[in-house]
Amino acid sequence: MLRWATEPGRVDILHEISILSQYQASPRKNHMIQLLRIFSYLEKNYKPSLYMDPNLPVIDESVFPHDTSEFLEYYRDAEEQLPRKCPRPRGNSVVTTAYVDASHAANKVTRRSHSGHILFVNKAPVKWHSKRQTTVETSAFSSEFIAMKHCIEDVEYLRFKLRMFGIPLDENKPETRILCDNEAVVKNSSKVESTLNKKHSAVAYHFTRWNVAAKVCLVGWIETGTNIADAMTKLLPEVKRNKLFYNWAY
Numbered sequence: 219m220l221r222w223a224t225e226p227g228r229v230d231i232l233h234e235i236s237i238l239s240q241y242q243a244s245p246r247k248n249h250m251i252q253l254l255r256i257f258s259y260l261e262k263n264y265k266p267s268l269y270m271d272p273n274l275p276v277i278d279e280s281v282f283p284h285d286t287s288e289f290l291e292y293y294r295d296a297e298e299q300l301p302r303k304c305p306r307p308r309g310n311s312v313v314t315t316a317y318v319d320a321s322h323a324a325n326k327v328t329r330r331s332h333s334g335h336i337l338f339v340n341k342a343p344v345k346w347h348s349k350r351q352t353t354v355e356t357s358a359f360s361s362e363f364i365a366m367k368h369c370i371e372d373v374e375y376l377r378f379k380l381r382m383f384g385i386p387l388d389e390n391k392p393e394t395r396i397l398c399d400n401e402a403v404v405k406n407s408s409k410v411e412s413t414l415n416k417k418h419s420a421v422a423y424h425f426t427r428w429n430v431a432a433k434v435c436l437v438g439w440i441e442t443g444t445n446i447a448d449a450m451t452k453l454l455p456e457v458k459r460n461k462l463f464y465n466w467a468y
Contacts, residue, residue: 220256227268229346230463231256233334233450236348240325266467271341275315277395281438288410289431293424296431301378307386312339314380314387314394316373317440319447320351320365322358329354331361334450335369336466337376343466345372348450360419362400365451366407366437367422369396370429377434393433397440399448407437 221239224232234256241249290296318335325332330350337345347368355361373394380387398404406412407426414423429435442448449462 220253223260224346228260228265229268229343229467230263230266230459231259232346233332233348233453236332236350240350266463268343268467269341272310273341274313275338275341277315277397278438281397281440282395282436283408286408286430286433286436289427292410293428293431296428298377298429298432298434299374301382304381305384307381308384309386311386311388312380313391314339314373314376316369316394316396316435317445317447318365318369318396318398319445319451320358320361320400321451322355322361324452325350331355331364332451333361333365333368334447335365335372336447336450337369337372338466339376339380341466345376346450347372358400359402360422362398362403363406363419363422363426366396366398366403367425370426370435373435374429394435396435396437397445398437399440399442399445401439404437404439 220228220231220235224235234252238249238253238256315338316335318333320334321332323329323331330353332348332350334346334348336343336347349368351361351364353364355364373396377387377394398407406414406423407430410427414420426437430437443458444465446462446465448454449459454462
């Protein structure tokens with residue numbers, strides 16, 4: 219019941235349900251106690267409203283690189299995959315934005331990290347994600363890059379769907395703006411001279427840079443305290459948690 223509740227908009231319990239879902243195969247008494255606490259929380263706290271706000275988001279463009287053409291020297295075949303028979307774009311154009319975060323080694327039993335991201339069309343949230351990573355990462359850099367890879371995959375699907383619906387992307391901001399609070403990941407995704415010293419992260423590293431070269435996305439840095447995806451990756455104090463959620467829910 220709670221897993222399905224997160225689909226239509228109960229985003230404030232998404233991370234907690236993601237954690238409990240890991241123990242569905244062999245639940246214990248304490249898991250049931252935590253589950254009942256979530257039901258008690260739902261009884262006392264009203265559902266946050268998610269509005270399909272058509273207004274454009276207010277984002278500091280100075281955090282994004284203005285020229286990514288140098289990436290084409292290393293990824294010469296980089297080109298966004300467009301649908302072959304998409305309808306002619308009509309109506310007002312839209313801007314896509316994403317927030318992504320990861321908590322390194324958050325699971326104390328397996329030491330796996332947790333990924334989370336939120337996708338917006340203009341100021342309307344259209345997809346939210348919170349899931350434990352499938353590998354054990356030895357550094358926060360690796361876990362953040364894997365979270366970035368998962369986020370860009372969803373960004374690609376979203377852009378494909380928008381085009382198939384005949385919704386045009388803003389010509390002035392055609393790339394999806396992705397905001398991340400890990401400075402090392404941002405530098406490796408926006409500066410072509412950055413190099414990777416960890417082979418384990420190579421797939422996520424090149425996947426991200428390839429999509430930057432293909433003008434699918436741009437990656438910019440944001441402070442942890444204002445990264446709304448932070449609530450999708452870790453348990454936070456009530457005040458900080460509510461502050462992050464009500465930055466995009468009402």
